[in-house]
Amino acid sequence: MVCFDPPSARRGSTGPIGVVMATPLPESWFTKARTGNARGPAALSCGSMDAPESIITSPAHEGPTSATGEASVLAPAIDVRNVEKMYRGKTHALRGVSLRVNRGEIFGLLGPNGAGKSTLVKILMSVVSPTRCEGTVLGMPVGHKPTFARVGYLPEHHRFPEYLSGAQVLDYFAALSNVPRALRRERCDELLKLVGMQDWANVRVKRYSKGMRQRIGLAQALMNDPDLIILDEPTDGVDPVGRLEIRKVLLKQKELGKAVFVNSHLLSELELVCDRVAIMVKGRVTSQGTLDELTREGRKHEITYSMPEELGTTTDEQRAEVRARVVSLLLEHLGDALHPAPRAKADQTYQLATLNGVDLAIAYNAMSVHTLDARAVQPIIDALRKGGVVIRSVRESRRSLEDLFMEAVTDPTTGETMSVGAGGGDGDGGAGGKN
């Protein structure tokens, strides 16, 4: 792997195909180059609340129907708009959140601590009353109690009564969800086996490890065979094997046509299972869409190289000199097709340019070509090789969920990560605003 000097280069990222990428060129450079303005996290938003076509053919339609009628079966699992929550008139936890979760998909909600994720989940489960909320859960108004018979829920930091055994936990909460006794027994055995807890069924919960409690928690969320499963940090405290098993369970539920709503800090976990994600920051959904949609903008080719002769690259001046030689080489061989940006900032590590409408960021030892079209990269490689530059690697890369997340929580003006939670009386933050 080639090491970059720029600070941003230190944040290497892993793409969905598992390739470790030395792709440190931040998107904001290119964005600035195109628009001339800094763009905030909101610029990531896909914005579309419309259901994709897939909902029409969602496996959910082949799944179990409910007593609430066909309308609710056809409706999305969650469709809420303008959700607001003001805790005791002080803390603005949610500021008009709108999102939609379709049946037969796994939806991930990301956000820093105190962003309002748990508050949103609690509103959906009527644990917290919203200041304002429009929309439906499984086709019924948010907070409609009978609907909860078809919803499975695992809260964050849940605490089961310690005097109950794992099997009793499943039985008790399923009974509260109105599951008939015979069915409870049947599903209890199945689910204990599914989460690998059959040997601990009759042991009291107080003897369980955190990971075991999570497993039992997941099982209790599935006891009523729900159409919608809402999990708040389901892999918290679970070992890697357990996480893999939980992912399998979630994917299985998806196959069965269930909607799974996962609230998690573990971006890599979400990336592995989620069909769509939303990023929430300070009580607002800043971006929402499929992983493909959200990461599309960042797709690019990365070329790393070195100059034929030994040139010093220790100081900024030396690096700037090498970079200038690369740019002049490209100008020499590509001619008028290359348009370097008129002027770089004094401390800028990259030279921005465009080649036939494709954005480039040129460093002294690497270059980002913002296109996945391999043909567009060839002239650049040719030009470099003609100039005697040694090509060390060429690879495709795309933004990871972590990149998306970090951009969402980074203040575009200061470049600093936004503070946790509400931050004052007018801020947000579910945790800070609880009664």
Next chain:
Amino acid sequence: MRQTLAILIDSYRDLSHRKLFWISIVLSLLVVLIFAALGINEKGIVILWFEVPMVVNTTIVSESLFYKVLFANFGVGVWLALGAVGLAVVSTASIMPDFLASGTVELSLARPIARWRLFLTRYFAGLLFVVLQVTVFCVASMLVIGIRGKEWLPGILLAIPIVTLAFSFLYSLSVLVGTITRSTIAAVMAAAGLWFVGGMLATADVVLLRAGIGNQIQYERAQKDVETRRVQLDAETKRAGSGEAGAKNEQELKELKERLERSERDAEGEKRDLNNIDRWHRMILTARLVLPKTGETLALVEQAMISTAEMEGLFQSNNRDDGLEARGRRARFGAREQEIDNRTRRAMADRSLAWIIGTSLMFEFFCVALATWIFSRRDY
């Protein structure tokens, strides 16, 4: 129904894993063993196989009445009223705070059950502690008394609803405070505080009632005295006016008049004291009106089990055959006390069920309704 049953079963599991629950059961059975050890025959009390000759024997108290008094006064009045209820207050205080703990309450709220129903079911399930305790105690007592004393007293089972009701008054405040603060300590303090304040007010009530009755008797006597002296003065004045032989002279009439005035002043004084006591008593009664009457409620067990005739017979039997000297002492000093006792007992017995249970239930209703409202509206 399925959800209610689930909550009841869960509450039983919750209670049965608490050590205090089993400690309380064991203590209850010890008390029952004491009942088993006690008996009565024509010579006195029997402890295990040993006769202890005593004034109290079957010639004074029937075997049935002996066991009824033993159960009502010692079993209910001491053990259940103080021991079992005290343990229950401590043991059940954590039910609501535990239920409302973050991470626990969400699991129950996100179910197809209305919040108010969930809360009320939890509330009533919390009373299981006392229901189970008292049931075990009463059934065991009934069996032991039946086998040991050959007296089958199904009336003992009345203690189950009555003691549960008395406990529920304290429990309702414990639940309200536990719901507001989510603190077990605060809930225990509130219930214990209510118990203490209620007990103090009940004691003050009885003391002031007795004082008032005593004062009333004094006042009645003083008025009688005034009346007697006035009649005497009027008669003597008439006789002196008619010049009848042996009539009082001027000086003697003046003395009679002074005695009458002194008696009137005494009566006035008694009247003032009586008004004073009445005022304080009314204040205490007003305070008691809004608070639960745990003591009086528990006393209903005795009232239900032992008839007035049996009770009066018991008091009379206590006062007989105890010697000439004692009868003379009672004649001199005890008549007034006896009168005060009788009137106090009657006054207490005259207090209606509506006053005892009705107002207590209103207190409980207020506490539970407020707690339910808070629970239903709160964000967790």
